[in-house]
Amino acid sequence: MAAVKRITKELAEFSGNPVPGVSAGLVSEDNVFKWNVILTGPQGSPYSGGVFTLNLTLPTEYPFKPPTLNFTTKIYHPNVSNDDKGSMCLGILRSDSWKPSCKIAQVLEMAAGLLKEPNVDDAVETSIADEYKNNPESFEKTAREWTRKYAK
Amino acid sequence: MSAATNFNFSVIVIPSAARGAAANLDFPTLNQSLSFALEISSPSDFQTLYSQDSKGGNTFKGLLYVPDLDPSDPCDNHELVPRNVTRKANLPMDDLKLIAYAPLITPHCSRQYMYSAENDNVAAFIFYGVPEKYSNNTDPLEGEEYPFEYPVYYLDGAIGQPLMNKLSEYSANMSEVYNGFNLTEAGYDIRDYARIYTVISTRNTNPMPGLWLFLLVVVAVLLFIIGASSLLMHLFQFHYRRSLRRRIANGEVDLEGLGVGRITVPRDFLAKFPLYVYIAENGGQTTPPVQKVQDATTSDNTAQTSRGEGRRKERVRVPGAVVVKEGVSIIIPATATAERKSKGKERVKDKPRSPTTAGTTAPPEMTEVSTSKGLTLASPTSPSTKSRSSPKVQSPSTSTPGLGNQTSPPTSLPHPRGYHQTSCPICLDDFIHQETTVRELPCLHIFHPECIDPYLESQSSLCVLCKQSCLPKGYVPIRLTNAIVRRERLLRSVRERSREVAAATAANNSGGGEQGGILWRWRLRRLRRQEQDLMGRQALVRAGRGHYGERGRGGGFGLGPHYREHREVEDVVRPRWRETMDRIFPGFR
Numbered sequence: 001m002a003a004v005k006r007i008t009k010e011l012a013e014f015s016g017n018p019v020p021g022v023s024a025g026l027v028s029e030d031n032v033f034k035w036n037v038i039l040t041g042p043q044g045s046p047y048s049g050g051v052f053t054l055n056l057t058l059p060t061e062y063p064f065k066p067p068t069l070n071f072t073t074k075i076y077h078p079n080v081s082n083d084d085k086g087s088m089c090l091g092i093l094r095s096d097s098w099k100p101s102c103k104i105a106q107v108l109e110m111a112a113g114l115l116k117e118p119n120v121d122d123a124v125e126t127s128i129a130d131e132y133k134n135n136p137e138s139f140e141k142t143a144r145e146w147t148r149k150y151a152k
Numbered sequence: 153m154s155a156a157t158n159f160n161f162s163v164i165v166i167p168s169a170a171r172g173a174a175a176n177l178d179f180p181t182l183n184q185s186l187s188f189a190l191e192i193s194s195p196s197d198f199q200t201l202y203s204q205d206s207k208g209g210n211t212f213k214g215l216l217y218v219p220d221l222d223p224s225d226p227c228d229n230h231e232l233v234p235r236n237v238t239r240k241a242n243l244p245m246d247d248l249k250l251i252a253y254a255p256l257i258t259p260h261c262s263r264q265y266m267y268s269a270e271n272d273n274v275a276a277f278i279f280y281g282v283p284e285k286y287s288n289n290t291d292p293l294e295g296e297e298y299p300f301e302y303p304v305y306y307l308d309g310a311i312g313q314p315l316m317n318k319l320s321e322y323s324a325n326m327s328e329v330y331n332g333f334n335l336t337e338a339g340y341d342i343r344d345y346a347r348i349y350t351v352i353s354t355r356n357t358n359p360m361p362g363l364w365l366f367l368l369v370v371v372a373v374l375l376f377i378i379g380a381s382s383l384l385m386h387l388f389q390f391h392y393r394r395s396l397r398r399r400i401a402n403g404e405v406d407l408e409g410l411g412v413g414r415i416t417v418p419r420d421f422l423a424k425f426p427l428y429v430y431i432a433e434n435g436g437q438t439t440p441p442v443q444k445v446q447d448a449t450t451s452d453n454t455a456q457t458s459r460g461e462g463r464r465k466e467r468v469r470v471p472g473a474v475v476v477k478e479g480v481s482i483i484i485p486a487t488a489t490a491e492r493k494s495k496g497k498e499r500v501k502d503k504p505r506s507p508t509t510a511g512t513t514a515p516p517e518m519t520e521v522s523t524s525k526g527l528t529l530a531s532p533t534s535p536s537t538k539s540r541s542s543p544k545v546q547s548p549s550t551s552t553p554g555l556g557n558q559t560s561p562p563t564s565l566p567h568p569r570g571y572h573q574t575s576c577p578i579c580l581d582d583f584i585h586q587e588t589t590v591r592e593l594p595c596l597h598i599f600h601p602e603c604i605d606p607y608l609e610s611q612s613s614l615c616v617l618c619k620q621s622c623l624p625k626g627y628v629p630i631r632l633t634n635a636i637v638r639r640e641r642l643l644r645s646v647r648e649r650s651r652e653v654a655a656a657t658a659a660n661n662s663g664g665g666e667q668g669g670i671l672w673r674w675r676l677r678r679l680r681r682q683e684q685d686l687m688g689r690q691a692l693v694r695a696g697r698g699h700y701g702e703r704g705r706g707g708g709f710g711l712g713p714h715y716r717e718h719r720e721v722e723d724v725v726r727p728r729w730r731e732t733m734d735r736i737f738p739g740f741r
Contacts, residue, residue, distance in 0.1 A: 002603065006579050063578055064607055064616065100616045101577030 003062045007032040010104045019109045024056070033058045037069075037108060041151065042116045046143035047075070050151030054088075054111070056104065066098035069111060076139075076146040078118045078129035089124045090114070154210060154354040155200040156305050159192040159278075161216065161315065161350050163322060163329075166244050168343040177213060177249060182346050183338060186331045188318055190311075197311055201279070201292065203303040203354070212276040212303065214249035216319055216348040217242070219268035227261030232282055232313070234320035240272055242323040244345045251350045252277045253319060255286070256306065262292030270300055276352055277304045280312020305352065322348050382736045389738045392637045400632075403625045405640060415630065417608040417622050425622070426592050427601060432574070432585035577617055578603035595620040634738045653679040 011032065014024060021042060027034040035056035041047030052073040059065040071086030081087045090110055091097055123129035132139045163182040181189075192198060217238045221228045232255040243250075252269035256262055256279040269277050277300075279292055290306065298304070307315070321330040329335065329346045336342050399405045575582040576590075576599050583590060583598075590598040591605065595615045607616065613623050630636070656676045 002579060009580055061611070064611060099577070101580075103580070 003058070003060060004032055006063055007058060007104075013103075014105050014108075017105075019105055019112060021112045022108045024104075024108060027055075033060065033062075035104070037111075039112055039115060041147060042112070045116050046140040047077075047115050047147050047151070050075075050147035052115075052151055054086075056108075058104075063100035063102075066093045066095055066102075067104065067107060069093065069107065074146060074150040076128065076143040077114070078120055078123035078125050078132055079114050081124045082128070087124070088114070089122070090119075091122055154203050154303075156198060156303075156352050157193065157195075157355045158353040159190075159198060159305075159307070159350065160353075161188075161190040161192075161318075161348055163187040163189070163346050164349040165326075165340060166345040166347060167341065168244065168345065177215070177349060179349075181349070182335070182340075186334050186338060187346065188321075188330065188348075190315065190318075192307070192311060197308045199290075199306040200354075201304040201306050202298040202300075204298075204301060210354050212251060212350075212352040212354070214251035214275045214350060215243055216251050216253050216278075216350045217272075218254055218316075218319065219252045219265050219272060219274075221261075221264050221268060225261075225264060227257060227264050229255070229257065229286070232257070232286065233316060236323055237316065237320040238323040238347060243347065250274045251352070253280070253316070254278075255280055255282045255312070255316070256289055256292055257282060257287045258289060259292060259294045259296075262289075266292065266300060266304070269302070274302050276302050278307055278312075278350075278352075279304065280307040280316065281309030282313070283309065303352075303354070319348055322346050378736065385738050389634050389637065392641070393632045393634070396637050396640055397628055397632055400628045401625070415613045415623070416610060417613050419609060421623065421627075422605060422608055425594070427589050428592060428598070429586060430583040430588040430590045430598070432583070573598050576600045576603055578607070593620075593622050594624070595622070634734075649679065 011026070018024075021040050022037065024035050024037045026032060027036045035058070037054040037056050039052040039054060041050035041052065050073075052071060052075055055070045055072055056067055057070070058067045069088040069090075071080050071088060074086070076082075079088055079090065081089070088111060090107075092099070092102055092110065093107065118129070118132055120129040120133055128139065131142075162184075164177065164179040165182050166177075166179050181187075215238075217240055218233055220239055220241075240250075250269075250272055252265065252272065252274045254262070254265040254269075254277070262279065265279075266277060281290065292304065318330075323329075326332060326340050326342045326344050326346055327336050335346070340346075396405065573583070577597075578599055581600070589601060591601040592598050593604070593615050595618050597615050597617045599616075604616070608622060613621050615622060656679055
């Protein structure tokens with residue numbers, strides 16, 4: 001199966017050359033389509049000190065269809081939906097802009113980058129994005145609070 | 153109301169034996185030479201006083217008689233109505249159809265007669281005018297509302313009085329009627345009855361056409377309107393379909409963006425996409441151009457030939473590099489080319505070529521994947537044939553002034569290499585120099601055939617890298633339905649609107665806002681609202697996509713955001729009347 005082959009390859013590549021601040025691995029050895037990802041909150045961001053766990057789910061059509069990223073740790077972030085799914089909606093993860101040449105490592109890198117700097121133009125939570133733009137102090141306060149509460 | 157057109161009086165013979173079985177009055181008329189017959193058809197001789205029958209065309213038939221009045225009633229004027237006139241008692245049976253006949257004297261008398269006639273269940277009533285010394289009344293009810301169901305007619309006195317007298321002659325048995333002796337002599341049974349039989353014909357005098365006719369006209373007009381608008385809509389839809397087909401053929405329409413379902417590449421198209429043996433950059437310096445592995449079809453050959461020649465003509469020797477892309481050439485200074493080459497991330501160790509090196513070409517930078525870099529077509533070394541290359545293969549050498557002079561058969565076309573790709577973007581495996589067979593799509597991206605073919609055949613017609621359609625220009629892969637036409641128009645209008653919004657916003661930002669009139673501001677507000685509406689809808693669709701994606705349903709990769717929205721709408725089974733409606737009025741939705 002082409003997808004399994006590619007994912008295995010990517011997994012090996014990622015283990016050999018991990019993205020800083022990100023650790024990832026399979027949830028269980030017999031299923032390469034489910035990855036467990038741990039992001040550490042970057043220094044200087046309101047998420048610093050927090051540890052965020054995510055589920056990375058790869059479709060069987062991978063790499064033709066994009067993977068999905070879900071935060072299992074609650075996070076106050078414009079690009080992460082504030083519900084039980086915690087889905088992260090990035091530009092490259094949308095199926096109409098996804099490219100098969102994009103690797104999982106790049107996706108994770110992007111996710112880590114978003115913790116450093118949220119993308120307000122492509123936000124899922126528009127209210128948080130507005131707060132981030134117009135009232136950064138209040139945003140940072142809440143984000144820090146949530147990090148302390150949920151991501152320790 | 154229906155007016156009388158004709159009165160016909162004749163004498164019929166009712167055999168005495170027919171008692172009880174003669175309600176339809178289908179009896180022979182008496183020999184006319186021996187009896188009486190009267191036909192009144194001149195409109196000046198009669199009037200229709202009351203008729204509740206609106207249909208017209210009816211005939212009223214019955215035996216003529218004078219209704220009975222109370223013997224003490226002064227209306228029973230024997231100067232006008234002879235004593236021996238035909239009364240109800242003179243008729244052979246009770247259940248015969250009757251037409252009442254009476255002089256029109258006073259309203260009171262008319263009423264008495266009419267009540268009496270009502271009791272006898274008459275089919276019609278005929279009044280006749282009397283000399284002025286009795287009455288000059290012509291309206292039996294003097295304008296009161298007419299209470300009865302039977303119609304009432306009026307006969308001119310000059311005809312009416314003699315008829316009354318005639319009626320008195322046909323009240324007794326056969327021997328006593330007018331000409332009775334001759335009649336019995338002629339063989340009529342003396343016990344038979346000879347009575348005056350009356351037929352009143354009517355026609356419709358309504359100034360309005362009949363209700364039915366009116367309805368018919370209305371229905372006809374409606375049908376015409378429906379038919380005409382349906383025809384017009386069909387014509388318009390046909391026109392739209394044709395223009396959409398033309399625009400698709402011209403490549404102006406993004407079919408995938410239309411969301412008309414999964415558009416895939418048919419196998420025979422796929423087979424026409426060229427297959428090459430991958431040649432790495434460094435390999436190109438020592439090896440000749442590769443040959444095409446797969447034999448192309450004849451039509452493909454010609455296309456390839458023309459394309460190849462067109463391209464080769466561009467490769468003129470210049471002091472610098474020529475970027476070749478479909479007949480467009482841009483001259484780049486050699487230094488720039490060299491600089492870029494050294495910047496390239498490719499594994500190949502590039503030696504900067506001298507400006508005089510023949511035909512150094514660089515591909516245009518189209519994707520982030522590709523790095524611009526020299527093409528390996530014009531190899532400076534002499535050709536060395538690989539085991540797989542055919543004898544037809546010709547390769548350029550440094551001594552050749554330009555490739556334009558060369559003619560090579562299409563089967564030996566070198567790999568044009570539009571982009572620099574060292575690995576397959578699908579499986580991430582590196583292409584192996586002179587070993588890997590690669591499939592080149594029309595956008596010049598290359599893949600492992602085993603990676604890209606199943607995808608194009610079953611999932612999408614777009615290149616996974618640049619999302620450019622792999623279908624040839626002018627190919628319309630779908631049946632164009634009115635729904636597609638509608639969607640395309642909608643999409644286009646939405647796009648135009650958002651462009652308008654952008655323009656208006658820009659104008660507002662630069663213009664400072666106040667100089668526009670109320671109208672302009674209103675327009676801007678409307679545009680903004682529409683834009684927000686549109687954005688909201690897209691967000692909705694986007695959310696819906698996630699949902700479907702999780703369930704693994706309808707997984708068209710690379711389809712526009714409208715794909716599922718419309719799929720959802722159209723998957724719903726619509727009632728048959730809606731289908732019919734759509735067929736009749738394709739323009740309504």
